[in-house]
Amino acid sequence: MKVTYRGLLLAVSSSLMYLTMATSVSAAPFQALQPLPKQPPVPLDNPMSRAKIALGQQLFFDPRLSVTGTHSCNTCHNVMAGGEDGRAVSIGVNGKSGTRNAPTVWNTAFSTVLYRDGRAASLEDQVKTHLLSATEMGMPNEQAVVARIAAIPGYVSQFAKIFGGKEAVNYTNIAKAIATYERTLITPDSPYDRYLRGDKQAISAQAKRGLDEFQKVQCVSCHFWVNMAGPVPGLAFQMGEGFYELFPNYQGSVYDKQYQLAEDLGRYNVTGIESDRRMWRVASLRNVAVTAPYFHNGMVKKLEEAVRVMGKTQLKVDLTDQQIQDITVFLNTLTGKFPEQKMPRLPFKPNSSVIDLPLQ
Amino acid sequence: MKVTYRGLLLAVSSSLMYLTMATSVSAAPFQALQPLPKQPPVPLDNPMSRAKIALGQQLFFDPRLSVTGTHSCNTCHNVMAGGEDGRAVSIGVNGKSGTRNAPTVWNTAFSTVLYRDGRAASLEDQVKTHLLSATEMGMPNEQAVVARIAAIPGYVSQFAKIFGGKEAVNYTNIAKAIATYERTLITPDSPYDRYLRGDKQAISAQAKRGLDEFQKVQCVSCHFWVNMAGPVPGLAFQMGEGFYELFPNYQGSVYDKQYQLAEDLGRYNVTGIESDRRMWRVASLRNVAVTAPYFHNGMVKKLEEAVRVMGKTQLKVDLTDQQIQDITVFLNTLTGKFPEQKMPRLPFKPNSSVIDLPLQ
Numbered sequence: 001m002k003v004t005y006r007g008l009l010l011a012v013s014s015s016l017m018y019l020t021m022a023t024s025v026s027a028a029p030f031q032a033l034q035p036l037p038k039q040p041p042v043p044l045d046n047p048m049s050r051a052k053i054a055l056g057q058q059l060f061f062d063p064r065l066s067v068t069g070t071h072s073c074n075t076c077h078n079v080m081a082g083g084e085d086g087r088a089v090s091i092g093v094n095g096k097s098g099t100r101n102a103p104t105v106w107n108t109a110f111s112t113v114l115y116r117d118g119r120a121a122s123l124e125d126q127v128k129t130h131l132l133s134a135t136e137m138g139m140p141n142e143q144a145v146v147a148r149i150a151a152i153p154g155y156v157s158q159f160a161k162i163f164g165g166k167e168a169v170n171y172t173n174i175a176k177a178i179a180t181y182e183r184t185l186i187t188p189d190s191p192y193d194r195y196l197r198g199d200k201q202a203i204s205a206q207a208k209r210g211l212d213e214f215q216k217v218q219c220v221s222c223h224f225w226v227n228m229a230g231p232v233p234g235l236a237f238q239m240g241e242g243f244y245e246l247f248p249n250y251q252g253s254v255y256d257k258q259y260q261l262a263e264d265l266g267r268y269n270v271t272g273i274e275s276d277r278r279m280w281r282v283a284s285l286r287n288v289a290v291t292a293p294y295f296h297n298g299m300v301k302k303l304e305e306a307v308r309v310m311g312k313t314q315l316k317v318d319l320t321d322q323q324i325q326d327i328t329v330f331l332n333t334l335t336g337k338f339p340e341q342k343m344p345r346l347p348f349k350p351n352s353s354v355i356d357l358p359l360q
Numbered sequence: 361m362k363v364t365y366r367g368l369l370l371a372v373s374s375s376l377m378y379l380t381m382a383t384s385v386s387a388a389p390f391q392a393l394q395p396l397p398k399q400p401p402v403p404l405d406n407p408m409s410r411a412k413i414a415l416g417q418q419l420f421f422d423p424r425l426s427v428t429g430t431h432s433c434n435t436c437h438n439v440m441a442g443g444e445d446g447r448a449v450s451i452g453v454n455g456k457s458g459t460r461n462a463p464t465v466w467n468t469a470f471s472t473v474l475y476r477d478g479r480a481a482s483l484e485d486q487v488k489t490h491l492l493s494a495t496e497m498g499m500p501n502e503q504a505v506v507a508r509i510a511a512i513p514g515y516v517s518q519f520a521k522i523f524g525g526k527e528a529v530n531y532t533n534i535a536k537a538i539a540t541y542e543r544t545l546i547t548p549d550s551p552y553d554r555y556l557r558g559d560k561q562a563i564s565a566q567a568k569r570g571l572d573e574f575q576k577v578q579c580v581s582c583h584f585w586v587n588m589a590g591p592v593p594g595l596a597f598q599m600g601e602g603f604y605e606l607f608p609n610y611q612g613s614v615y616d617k618q619y620q621l622a623e624d625l626g627r628y629n630v631t632g633i634e635s636d637r638r639m640w641r642v643a644s645l646r647n648v649a650v651t652a653p654y655f656h657n658g659m660v661k662k663l664e665e666a667v668r669v670m671g672k673t674q675l676k677v678d679l680t681d682q683q684i685q686d687i688t689v690f691l692n693t694l695t696g697k698f699p700e701q702k703m704p705r706l707p708f709k710p711n712s713s714v715i716d717l718p719l720q
Contacts, residue, residue, distance in 0.1 A: 061440055063438070063445070063446075064446065068447075068451065069445060069446050069447050070435070070445070070447070070451050075430070075435075078423070078706070079703075080421055080703060080704055080705060080706050081705075081706045081708065082708065085423070085429065085430070086423075086424065086429050086713045086714065086715050086716075087428075087429050087430070087713070087715060088716075091428065091430050094455065095454070095455035289708075289710045289711050290708045290710070292711060292712050292713040292716070293713045293716060301712065301713060301716045302711055302712050303710075303711035303712070304711065328711060332710060332711070338705055340702060340703070341702070341703040342700060342701070342702065342703065343439075343440060343700075343701040343702065343703045344440055345440060345441075345698055346438070346440050346441045348441065348442065348649075348650045350649045350650070350663075350692060351649050351652060351662055351663035351664065351688060351692070352652050352661065352662050352663070353446045353447070353652040353653045353661060354446065355446050355447060356446075356448075356652070356653060356661045
């Protein structure tokens, strides 16, 4: 299997750029399976605060960040559900679709890179590009985004309080606030996590068989560590250093055509580097039972089928129906506890619609 | 001014069909200005319960109720904001738009009829038609809606518990649950309400002048009673008896053309009755400062301009700039307290996307 990453995988070292809040960091021998931390790694230049989280939550749910006023971050990354939209590919503003399945926003705090092709190095970067994408939020430029938010007194006062300075409402701060909220979207205490922590009854006998298979057939060689997606920032990796796998790793199975697996060149489209052809960020398996459909193009509708396809294309194994059932039952133990949230209230511009203002 | 309604407006009588939970019902002399009750009128055949409200909230926020899985009730009636979408007209599934401005869902518990043309007699009826409208949720038929919800175990168990019976997940019960949640969307305790209850400092001197003007120039002749929209069910009116006004009442002003006020024939399109031409349900002024743009077609972007237009077209009055400012300041006192809500969690079908299931 072809896997690319930089940095020393087996050494657990904290990053200079990141202040890790995980309680389990140690220099202990490498354990491939680890419970999800309840606290995210936090970049030193964007510390978290209650006020910033609250602001970020409002912005995350605010459709006025899209050119038509119809799409918020939550439209395609629905935190009331699995953090995505249940569609093969999302529909952005003006009916436009991209070509990739929206990945979940849950537990992205533990991603080293964002987007399926790893083209954003941080949650902050990711926000900045989503807002300006013509197939997503569709805003024409950074100034237009800032103008929308700056037109709303209830936002202006929050930005001033949190970020200070004369031009507190700026593009970087908008991204920082949203990223801060996203770092709170963590689903700890899944049955799997409780099992790893020592509660032997937390998962069923079938799930335990599934976990054994998951390790034996080597699913775990990519889907490991706290987020079941390889390294996380602040532990072994620097933020922005992606952990990628070739997909399909073994080309030529019937699935390539059936699910159009090989058409999108993945990370190659970002870097133009030959060895990046069909390289994809390893996807987290956390909450995978609630984030159908599957794969970068959303072409596989059922988790059982996704397991079968992965066996064939990545590991060159024809998994038996029993193995697939067992692994799927195991994967269902990765559904964590979604934290309770208060619904935000969006501030307004009195007597005037903000999306009717002319764009710059 | 042409206003149509049935029933005896000045008598306060409780409806046989409705159990009113308002505490202020009495046979006292008619008072045009009344504070908003904190409890909604509730139809006897759809009593409220905590469990039903919680279910209705989940459904209200669930985009799987639309054919494409992209639009929930909340998409166009955003309860995190003013209960609408800040657009002139909404964009439904598949990029389709209707021709009318989405009215707010806040305080619709106090509406006698729903839709701007009054074509739904209850909140329950309104849900049923929205789901099947090609320009809104776009579901092909009732069975398809029921099949979507019935595919989700977490919904099935709730319906069974709340409604009982073998086929608890049915179209009527889906509508009942959503309508029940909508009845909780009440914004009491605005400065205006506190003023009416005796707190003379609750609104400014300018707002008091505005309130005087509002009464003197006769805005109040349509915008009265608890919802500032005429009668409410369970007080004088039966549910389903609409309170309509002709708009524009005085045709021929410059605004007819500027804002295309006379093109939509309103209630006439529903009934075909000549006297219903350009009759519109009187809109509530509650929270009007946060629900721009204005009027049935959303063509007026600012509240001040909406006041100016209403003076000219409805009352044949050229309001002065001072009057308009004062009335606008008064209207801003009608912004109530939006209740805190917990964000719902949407139940899921394990390992499978629901919107990928074939439609019936």
